Amino acid sequence: MSEKIAEILNAIVEGEEEDAAKLVQDALNEGLPPLEILNQGVVAGISKTGELWKENKYFLPDVIFAADAFKAAMVPLEPKLKEGGDGRPASKYVIGVVEGDMHDLGKSLVIALLQSAGFEVIDLGIDVHKDTFIDAVKDHKPAILGLGAYMSTTMLEMKTIIDELEKKGLREDLKIMVGGVPTSQEFCEEVGADAWGKDAMVTMERALELVGG
């Protein structure tokens, strides 16, 4: 790993967003391959952050800063990655927080990690009406639909959405993931979803499994 890429990795882990963006731009200017910067610097940085989180060395504020740095690093990198794409379409992942629920922190982290894993993420936002999810599945034909909820009162909406997708014949080729604080593996099975995203890292891992990545 080059010194520059090691610095990018470190800036992500330390949550230094300005440094992360500048270092990525410098690396691109120096001619380092965008994919190498992504995998060995930016994604490795967010993965290292996830490990520190799992080891109780990082806490939620640290993860927020690392996610900020990740987003900042992706700004100069994303256009270069698109220019040099391998032509293979990325798997689409439609994600949103169900109606009546306004919590988006968890979703932001999930999106960051899904993007790092190569998914094309369509973010429907928070407080998303059932019909918006249905329309998005029709329009984008994603490989995976991710439903999030933070409250026990709003999580029940997930079953309504899944039932509606089944009624409309949209469920067969679609994998569905559920996630958020009040959800559980039992709840995932109860509502008929395909996988439970226990946290952002697990969501990324399960999503890759679902698309055979």
Added chain:
Amino acid sequence: MANPTFQMIHGMLYGNGIRFGQLSGLGRIIAAMSGRYPDHVPFQGPQMHDHAMTIARVPARKFYWEADVLVDVHLAVARWYGFDSNTITFDVYNLEVEALGAKMIYSDNAMPTVDVSDPLIKSPADLEKYGPLDPSRGRIPYGIEVAKQFTEKAPGPFAGGLFCSPWSLLCQAMGYPPAVRAMKRDKGYMQALFDWAENQAIWPYMAALREQGIKNAMGADAWAAFPNLTPDLVDEWIIPSSIRMRQRGKKELGMTVSAGAVAGDYCEEDPAKFDKQIMFDCWDVVAKTFPLKLAASAMGRTQDWDMNWLYEFATRSGKKIPIMGALNGRFVRDSSPEQIIDIIREWIDIMGRDGRFLMMIGNIPADSPPVNIHTAVEATQILGRYPIADDLSSIEVQPPGFEPFDEWLEGQPEEETILKAREWKSLDRKVFV
């Protein structure tokens, strides 16, 4: 013995060995907190607002706007379950920011929620725009009326006002990520934010509560639970703020203002990450914001904790401080009655044998099966009877039969309020802010 003062004195005497008469719920809790052994382990009334609303089948538009509906539903549901105290709550994190002009989302079926996509405080300049809070705006009058009715209908040490503590209020006003960025990276701005939250947002509400005769108020602070904030950050920001507000409340209003409740509550979700030292640090900060010395769990994934750690924490000075063992709300919702009985058996065995132990549920989710809550109370009363049986595994506990809520409600003092609330139609909808 309906007088709460007598009930508390009875509890103190009973807990210290002078045993006579039948303990009230309040007396039982006081016996466990201030003495040692009540007749059995008490079951503290848990936070349950959206569950109580669901059980009573009243619309959110009445429940979260009309104090008599909220209070009567809580009192009725708590009595139906047989809790030893009442905890009457609502969407406590919303009232101040709503009254200051935050965008809200209202629903017929769920509690109001702040629209965090368009936060109230986006930059330091916004602090000049909002405040001081006008206590006649939004649902502040509802919060005041809830406190009054709670104090009138269920007097005692647990009755009083509720507010959103400064840190959680800032998370509601600006979103958690910007708030935590300011806390870690711009201490001057963070201090200005705390000053605004304490003085411009919360204080006028406290003064209005006091004007209506309310003498104590508890400030919820779930955004300061772990791992949202580390124990270090709670020590640096939350505890000093809590002390400032307590001292000011005492000096200026003659009122007990307890900010920072459940700050430091250990809410790590992954059992693989449970860490004894971090738990101890968290329980230390929790103890600092409680008026009484207490080893408390609240919303955490307690079904997977090693409760020997909590017991060790409570007894480390040689004299046991009371332990509040809270069952996780989702565990109560998702488990079988038998699993609930098993964990209560284990907890009483570890933490209850030498007294000073109370059971609770962290927060009952809306869709929890009532049989699970009835079972938790029944199991606590049977297995927690003092002296605790040597072999708790030999005591059989069955999920209890119980009268359906609507049948039980007939003839109860809250019946009329609840039935009338059910008549609400969406056309009656009001716009408040």
